Amino acid sequence: MIEITDLTVRFGGVKPLDAMSVTFDAGTCGLIGPNGAGKTTFFNVMSGFVKPAAGRVQAFGDDLLRMPHFRRARWGLRRTFQTEQAIEELSVLDNVAMVWEHAKHDGRGKRADDVLDALAFVGLEAAPRDKVGTLDARERRLVEVARAVVGQPKVVLLDEPAAGLSDAETKHLAAVIRSIPEHTGALVILVDHDMTLVSACCENTAVLDFGKLIAAGPTAAILRDERVIKAYLGTEEVQ
Amino acid sequence: MLDRAARVQAGVILGLLAFVLLVLPSMLSSYWTDVMTSVVIYSIVALGLGMLMGRVGLVSLGQIAILAMGAWIAARLTYATSLPYPVVLLASGAMTAVLGTLVGLPALRLSGLFLALITLMLAGAITVVLTTTQFPNGGPGFLGHTDSSLGSNAVRRPAIASSDAAYFRYAVVVAVLMFGAVLLHLRSKAGRAWAAIRQSEASALAAGVDITRYKLWALGLASFISGIAGGILAGSVGKLYIVQFPISGNILLLAAVLMGGIYTLWGAVVAGILIKLLPALLDDWGLPPDLLTILFGVGILQVLITAPEGIAVQLPRDLGRLFGLLSKPFQQREAARKEAS
Numbered sequence: 260m261i262e263i264t265d266l267t268v269r270f271g272g273v274k275p276l277d278a279m280s281v282t283f284d285a286g287t288c289g290l291i292g293p294n295g296a297g298k299t300t301f302f303n304v305m306s307g308f309v310k311p312a313a314g315r316v317q318a319f320g321d322d323l324l325r326m327p328h329f330r331r332a333r334w335g336l337r338r339t340f341q342t343e344q345a346i347e348e349l350s351v352l353d354n355v356a357m358v359w360e361h362a363k364h365d366g367r368g369k370r371a372d373d374v375l376d377a378l379a380f381v382g383l384e385a386a387p388r389d390k391v392g393t394l395d396a397r398e399r400r401l402v403e404v405a406r407a408v409v410g411q412p413k414v415v416l417l418d419e420p421a422a423g424l425s426d427a428e429t430k431h432l433a434a435v436i437r438s439i440p441e442h443t444g445a446l447v448i449l450v451d452h453d454m455t456l457v458s459a460c461c462e463n464t465a466v467l468d469f470g471k472l473i474a475a476g477p478t479a480a481i482l483r484d485e486r487v488i489k490a491y492l493g494t495e496e497v498q
Numbered sequence: 499m500l501d502r503a504a505r506v507q508a509g510v511i512l513g514l515l516a517f518v519l520l521v522l523p524s525m526l527s528s529y530w531t532d533v534m535t536s537v538v539i540y541s542i543v544a545l546g547l548g549m550l551m552g553r554v555g556l557v558s559l560g561q562i563a564i565l566a567m568g569a570w571i572a573a574r575l576t577y578a579t580s581l582p583y584p585v586v587l588l589a590s591g592a593m594t595a596v597l598g599t600l601v602g603l604p605a606l607r608l609s610g611l612f613l614a615l616i617t618l619m620l621a622g623a624i625t626v627v628l629t630t631t632q633f634p635n636g637g638p639g640f641l642g643h644t645d646s647s648l649g650s651n652a653v654r655r656p657a658i659a660s661s662d663a664a665y666f667r668y669a670v671v672v673a674v675l676m677f678g679a680v681l682l683h684l685r686s687k688a689g690r691a692w693a694a695i696r697q698s699e700a701s702a703l704a705a706g707v708d709i710t711r712y713k714l715w716a717l718g719l720a721s722f723i724s725g726i727a728g729g730i731l732a733g734s735v736g737k738l739y740i741v742q743f744p745i746s747g748n749i750l751l752l753a754a755v756l757m758g759g760i761y762t763l764w765g766a767v768v769a770g771i772l773i774k775l776l777p778a779l780l781d782d783w784g785l786p787p788d789l790l791t792i793l794f795g796v797g798i799l800q801v802l803i804t805a806p807e808g809i810a811v812q813l814p815r816d817l818g819r820l821f822g823l824l825s826k827p828f829q830q831r832e833a834a835r836k837e838a839s
Contacts, residue, residue, distance in 0.1 A: 306700075306703070306704050307703070308700060308703070328703050328704075329703050329706050329707060329708045329709070330706075331706075332703075332704060332705055332706025332707075333706050337704075338704050340700070340701060340704075344697065344698050344700075344701035346690075346693050346694055346697045346701075347697065348693050348696075348697075348761075349690060349693050353690050353693075356690065357687075357690040357691065357693075357694055357705060358705045358706070360687045360690065360691075361691070361705055361706030361707055362706060406705065
């Protein structure tokens with residue numbers, strides 16, 4: 260469980276996050292909102308790239324904001340980026356192994372087993388020895404998801420993982436994302452603009468608009484919520 | 499266990515090594531043996547710089563100054579102690595690693611052009627310090643000084659490698675060990691962390707890489723092998739003079755490393771040849787050594803335009819193509835003959 264309390268981020272006079280308070284329980288949770296709503300800023304606070312002006316993040320009983328950023332990965336925080344960041348010059352195997360090496364392990368499972376298990380889990384057909392630089396966009400995305408789930412992650416943050424994928428590819432990815440909590444025990448937070456993907460993966464969804472949390476609850480109800488529709492479509496009349 | 503490409507590469511390396519260790523020294527005069535020894539030494543320095551640039555993404559224009567520090571430390575150690583030469587090399591490598599890492603500390607905050615400029619300035623500062631303290635002078639003890647007009651004593655060489663040919667072989671063996679050490683690093687956790695840092699520091703941090711630690715590690719390793727190269731240089735030339743380490747040498751080294759190629763370890767060998775064998779050849783052909791700067795300028799352009807991976811990748815590939823073109827008529831004739839029969 261992740262409890263966010265009064266999280267505020269200031270960039271000069273702008274507040275990308277304004278007293279955001281929300282609880283992500285378990286399973287796969289959605290985080291949606293129009294462009295500039297603060298979704299990626301929230302991920303950046305979680306990863307430690309952005310220092311919040313105020314607020315607390317309590318994740319599974321630990322105070323996340325007090326850890327240096329690289330320690331958060333060791334603790335069990337994983338994330339993917341809007342622009343996919345698999346390492347081109349390393350092989351598929353080394354890409355995933357690299358994340359495993361910097362994470363904490365309780366002794367069960369060896370590196371090779373865990374890495375191959377993660378690759379099988381995401382359903383990547385590419386040979387493990389292939390360099391990531393030679394793969395196509397879909398395969399790179401899957402490598403990135405494998406990097407996020409290898410070993411024993413506690414929290415997995417996915418930032419628009421389906422960007423640039425076709426419908427069929429997104430469907431496969433949705434099935435993978437949906438089964439992350441069961442497979443790894445991690446809590447997943449999914450940011451995406453593709454509502455089909457969010458509905459397919461998330462039981463619960465939170466909505467941000469101009470840095471403020473405007474709604475949170477079961478996904479189906481949230482997507483019908485009037486405030487959410489207004490936030491996406493705007494309220495001002497066309498002159 | 500190894501696939502075919504790896505077996506071919508291992509064969510090429512073993513063949514080259516056998517040639518360089520067993521055949522080459524007997525073919526060369528004392529002058530050319532010295533030239534080849536400096537090719538080996540600068541290949542080691544180029545290896546360090548190539549690793550920093552190609553694998554970690556750090557530009558340094560101070561590697562020649564770090565080589566000078568290593569040479570200085572090794573020379574002083576041979577004056578002050580009777581330690582066996584391998585111990586002198588390791589000690590100068592270790593001390594240079596510490597000093598070189600300190601010099602590289604700005605790399606933790608800076609990158610690109612600013613880092614290049616700062617390391618060049620530091621290289622200048624090191625040169626100034628070594629000049630004003632009368633580099634390395636041959637007095638007794640580690641910091642000893644003599645006013646004797648004879649100046650430095652010659653740096654001693656290892657007992658097993660006192661002749662020029664034997665010293666060349668010694669340098670090659672040390673270089674092989676350094677290349678091996680870097681290769682092991684690249685295939686280990688450190689190499690994977692460096693690849694992550696080079697691609698994106700943000701994503702490396704998100705993957706749990708302690709960027710500060712791994713950058714320091716890379717700087718330390720590059721300085722360590724440059725320090726060892728300095729130790730080999732001290733024994734090779736016998737007497738050290740500051741003019742052997744001009745500030746412009748840092749820029750020439752960077753150019754040579756870029757031309758050789760920073761994404762393969764072979765690039766370092768090519769860089770060593772470019773920076774030391776080429777000027778000796780120009781001299782031998784009666785051409786002015788300043789021509790080197792122009793050649794390097796043209797070379798950098800041609801590499802940037804036609805082969806960003808460097809000569810070490812371009813040459814085998816183009817030779818392969820040429821061989822393919824040349825053998826085509828023969829293959830066609832063979833095919834035609836088979837068809838006819």
